[in-house]
Amino acid sequence: MFNDAYTQRVYEQVTHRDGEQKEFLQAVREVLESLEPVIRQHPEFESAGVLERLVEPERLVQFRVAWTDDQGRTQVNRGYRVQFNSALGPYKGGLRFHPSVNQSIVKFLGFEQIMKNALTGLPMGGGKGGSDFNPKGRSDAEVMRFCQAFMTELQRHIGQFTDVPAGDIGVGGREIGYLFGQYKRIRDEFTGTLTGKALEFGGSLARNEATGYGLCYFTDEAMSSIRGDSLADKTVVISGSGNVAIFAAEKAQQLGATVLTVSDSSGYIHDPEGIQVEVVKDIKLKRRGRIKEYAQLVPSAEYHEGCEGVWSVPCDVALPCATQNELDIEGAKTLVANGCTVVCEGANMPTTPQAIETLQQAGVIYGPGKAANAGGVAVSGLEMSQNSQRLSWSFEDVDRRLHAIMVDIFHTCAKAADSYGATNDLMRGANIAGFLKVGNAMIAQGVL
Template sequence: MLTNEYVKRVYDQVQKRDGDQPEFLQAVYEVLDTLQPVVAKHPEYEANGVLERLVEPERVVKFRVAWVDDAGKVQVNRGYRVQFNSAIGPYKGGLRFHPTVNEGVIKFLGFEQILKNSLTTLPMGGGKGGSDFDPKGKSDAEVMRFCQAFMTELSRHIGQFTDVPAGDINVGAREIGYLFGQYKRIRDEYSGVLTGKGLEFGGSLARTEATGYGLCYYTAEALRVLKNDSFEGKTVVISGSGNVAIFATEKAQELGAKVVTASDSNGYVYDPDGIKLDIVKDIKLGHRGRIKEYAERVPGAEYHEGCSGVWTVPCDIALPCATQNEIDEASAEALVKNGCKVVCEGANMPSTPEAIAVYQKNGLLYGPAKAANAGGVAVSGLEMSQNSYRLSWTFEETDAKLKSIMESIVAESLAAAKEYGEEGDLMAGANIAGFVKVANAMVAQGIL
């Protein structure tokens, strides 16, 4: 509940201006709620209008993307880039290609990215972008033509020292390659303007695995510090079957857990013997198939239509890795009823406020997305460093840096939570730790 008058005033203004953007309002409310003790202790933030400026993007770019499909028909999509905050570095955040993309979704993602990037300790501001284009069912040639048209407009707004996009949902190695090629052609320069690139042209080892691996490093460290426990012997439920879910499954299995689910937008599979990751990789990375195929290929595995049922599977640890608001109050209650003790988020804002309240009421270890899934942007930041140095680190070097960053995020979050009377609260701690760094930079740079 918002009780601080300054915080209430700022949130009321956001509601008035952006009342048609529910995801953005949800993200802002959660952050502002946890920042109330910080604002009370630091009157200079109100004096400098830090919150008012934090919730308002520095720039919102919206543009038409016209391209031609294989049948020769002109298609038109909308493109977005929200450059939210550059107080601690160039804008940094992914591009999402999905039919649900709109300005409100991109703004919520960009707002979360400000604090997530701050938590990594790397010099990156917050931004996000994307389009309502859906690559599913499109040929490689159609995806290429769309990406080239998208980058033709986006290229005038980004740059190595200005704004460095990356991938997100439905923007993987193929899409990043097409986007990078078009930027290079338009600008006639070879720079680290995008991350998630192929290894042959400036990409970083461990970037593909980073978000999923980082999620598990974060979860393992939180378990160690707060519960004196580990992944060893635990049953884990994971949603999704993209890069985040696949590599979270891989690392959880390496750490001794048994992962029993995978899902996509149609439904989920349950394998009581543990997910066979080579088969999931073949389905999703090999030929972009549907997860239903897993049950057809693995004896004893079950396929269920609909995604929410994944949260009814008994588990010790839940790692939501699909999309925003995938766990509602009923799903959270089902998790608790079936023995879940830990929820750490691999997707962006996958739990509704009501679900988070269930976690907190029942004493679950809860790791919020902006902290738990920061591994992807952390290694993107490391890719930017490698591009600047014109060198490449080994997988082991990059992975070790990733692990260290994720462990430090747990430590920073817990320290901030303790300082402001929220001891053990990883959500409040992540918001506070990420915010204070950005807020102090904003104050130092003047009213901008």
């Protein structure tokens, strides 16, 4: 429920215009509810119409992507790019290739990206994009042809000083390589217009690891500051088995934790002796296989059908790293009943509003994705810096900067929450801190 007339009015305006976009409405509602104490103390945001402008993208592009499959048949997908807010810098955010992608998905992701990028302290605005193309089961040649067709249209709207896309679900190193190659061919320029590139042509060391590592740095700092604790000797449940999940598992184990699970869309692995990250890397990153293959290779592991069952495994810490709304109220209740005391998000908006309320009421440390998973875009920002300087920093240098950024993000969120009467509410703190930076920049730049 809204207690402020201004936030209520803005939300009603969004529901009137975009009532069918449930993911976008969910993201907007969470942010607006968090901002009510800020709006009460700072009427200048209402007089400048900041919230009305914040929830409306500066630009939303939808385009046709026609390409030819290996059988010579023409396939047609939809492509999207939402350029949501450029108050702090060029639009920055990933591309998602997944059958679920639609306007609601890209808008919720782009809206979240505004706050996330602001929290990193780097000069980046918020954007997102993608397509309903599904790379699973497609040959390399088909993926290449799709990426080239997609970039042929997208290149009109992006550039190193305008909009810098990266990867997301379904868009890894292979896809970024094809997209970058087509951009370079059409524009005849070699610039840092995409991030997440391979090291051979401008990528950054530690970029693949960044989101997962950053998630663990944030989680460890939250546990230390709020409870005087750490990830050392804790049991951890992780959902997903993509880049974020894999490198979160790797870093959690480096910090002394035992990671019990990974999952994919079909089911989950429970390995009470600790997930063997190198085995998961081979299955998912090299062979693009299914996670059930892990149980065939590791005798101590069990495979269970149904990915939602991952939350039934007792643990100290849960890290949702798969997709939006994967952790519902039943999963949250099960985690609490089994003694879980920390939930930090590696995916974007993976926890439903009812589940968040359940966790917070139980005193669980809850780290929202816009803060906890900001390590990926932070190192993308560092990749942009390296490209601009024509330099390549060492893994240790990038990792050190990443760690410092994630620690700073936690304390920025905690301080903002405390300043507005919501001590240790990291969700409100993240929304408030991100908004204040963006909102003040919007006011300073006039009505745009």
